[in-house]
Amino acid sequence: MSTLAQGPAIRGHKPSGPRALRGLAWLMVHQHRAALLSCLALTLLGAAWIIYQRGAMLDSLHAAGWPGKSVDSLPGDLTNRISNDLNSGGTTLGVLPILLGAFLGAPLIAADYENGTGRLIATQSVSRLQWLLAKISFALIVVTVPATVLSLLYGWWWRSLGPLAPNDWLSGALFDTTGPVLVATTLCTTSLGMAVGTLLRRGTPAMVATFLISGIGLTGAGVLRDELATPRRVAWPLDGAMPAALNGGVEVDQWVGTASGKLYGWSTCVHDASTEKCRSDLGIVNSVRDYFGRDQMVGMQWTATGLLLALTALFLGVCVVRARKGRL
Numbered sequence: 001m002s003t004l005a006q007g008p009a010i011r012g013h014k015p016s017g018p019r020a021l022r023g024l025a026w027l028m029v030h031q032h033r034a035a036l037l038s039c040l041a042l043t044l045l046g047a048a049w050i051i052y053q054r055g056a057m058l059d060s061l062h063a064a065g066w067p068g069k070s071v072d073s074l075p076g077d078l079t080n081r082i083s084n085d086l087n088s089g090g091t092t093l094g095v096l097p098i099l100l101g102a103f104l105g106a107p108l109i110a111a112d113y114e115n116g117t118g119r120l121i122a123t124q125s126v127s128r129l130q131w132l133l134a135k136i137s138f139a140l141i142v143v144t145v146p147a148t149v150l151s152l153l154y155g156w157w158w159r160s161l162g163p164l165a166p167n168d169w170l171s172g173a174l175f176d177t178t179g180p181v182l183v184a185t186t187l188c189t190t191s192l193g194m195a196v197g198t199l200l201r202r203g204t205p206a207m208v209a210t211f212l213i214s215g216i217g218l219t220g221a222g223v224l225r226d227e228l229a230t231p232r233r234v235a236w237p238l239d240g241a242m243p244a245a246l247n248g249g250v251e252v253d254q255w256v257g258t259a260s261g262k263l264y265g266w267s268t269c270v271h272d273a274s275t276e277k278c279r280s281d282l283g284i285v286n287s288v289r290d291y292f293g294r295d296q297m298v299g300m301q302w303t304a305t306g307l308l309l310a311l312t313a314l315f316l317g318v319c320v321v322r323a324r325k326g327r328l
Contacts (some may be wrong), residue, residue, distance in 0.1 A: 006142040024134035026128060035104050035167045036142055046093070047153055053089060054157040057082050061164070071163050090173025093154055093182070097189040098214045100143045106191025106206040108139050109323060113201040132323050134315060139190055144230040147186040151177060169297055170225055170250040177220075179301040185306035191315035198322045201316050222305075226252055228300040231290040238245060238279075238287055248294035263288060 061067075061082070063075050071079070109132075155178040158165050169175055176182065192214060193228070197206040229282060231252050234243050238256070255263040269278035280287075292300070 009108040012088070013288060021181035022250065024130060025138075025211045028134055032108070032138065034144075035108075039100075039104070040148050041143050042096075043149050046150045050089065050153040050157055053085065053159060056064070057085065058160065060311040061161075064159065064304055066164075074164075081163060082161065082164055082213070084129065086161070087166060087172050087174075088155060089157070090177045093150055094173050094218075096147065096150065097182070097186040098211060100146075100186055101189030101193040101214050102207045104143060105139055106197045106210040107193075107203040108135055108197060108203055109194055109319070110197030110206040112205045113197075116202055127322070128324055132320055136191075136194065139194060140187055143149065143186050143190045144183060147183045151179070151182040167248055168250055169294070170252075170292060170300075171222075175225060175297070175301065175304075176222075180305040181301050181308070184305040185218070186313070188308045188312045189218075191312045191319070193219075195315040195318040195322070212242070225304070226292075228303045229292060229296050231292055232296075233288065233290050235286040235288045238285060240287075245293065246289060249291040250291050251291045253290040255290075256284045257286045257288045258283040259285050270325045 011323060014168045060078060061074070064078055066074060158174060158178060166172055166174065178187065189210070193206065193210040196210050196213070197203070200206045200209065232245075232249075234245050234258060236243055254266045256266055256268055256279075257263045260283070265281065269282070269284065272278040
């Protein structure tokens with residue numbers, strides 16, 4: 001046998017085994033390994049931080065005698081700190097979709113245009129559509145992992161506090177960072193970033209534009225949460241106890257009303273010289289509240305998720321159409 005044929009065996013070279021990833025999947029991981037490692041680090045550090053914060057808070061509560069003591073008997077500064085820390089953690093977590101959309105989604109395709117990588121794709125055996133789908137799939141999978149893990153852990157932290165958890169779940173960070181909302185928001189902002197990157201074809205401008213659009217959009221979406229469901233209404237006598245239905249609910253409006261159901265603003269007659277006479281003349285006998293019950297939270301979150309996923313599909317459609325028809 002010739003020396004040339006035996007060369008690899010003589011040198012002790014062993015053929016490498018099959019790779020776990022091949023083709024475009026291997027290319028995506030290799031090309032964007034920095035983004036992949038950053039998301040992994042973000043997931044691990046965020047998870048460790050939430051677990052630590054939850055443990056520290058429970059230690060403080062147990063040292064104060066909870067749950068053996070009632071919530072009302074706990075020091076006010078302790079309960080306020082717990083509520084503020086939980087809201088602060090949720091607010092910090094709420095920035096995650098904006099950061100992932102701007103720093104991962106926006107440059108993912110824009111950088112290929114800017115660096116000329118996109119033109120190289122046209123010379124390979126894969127089609128432009130296959131390349132786009134690989135990019136989109138990679139981005140959506142990568143951002144889903146930290147969003148899902150951190151959302152589940154934050155919900156675990158919130159539920160562990162029981163009656164100490166903030167009741168204003170609609171206007172605070174709880175609505176946006178628990179359940180499916182954080183994942184859907186992250187997918188939406190990442191898709192927005194890819195669409196903006198495809199349109200602008202420059203990494204830095206796409207990142208800035210995505211950051212601004214995402215921030216403004218999410219702020220505006222917070223104003224529209226009240227439209228996700230129909231609030232309930234409860235009435236009770238002016239001098240009566242507040243109904244148990246309002247426990248854990250979020251009040252969105254308050255009124256005073258007559259026995260027939262006619263409503264007046266809550267401050268009606270308050271500043272009159274004779275409040276009772278004013279109310280008697282108008283027939284006001286009830287306090288009235290419009291509110292969202294705690295049991296409505298899940299349904300409202302899934303409604304918001306559906307809207308966010310519809311926007312995600314729209315942004316991805318823009319990305320695919322523009323990238324397929326535009327020049328590389």
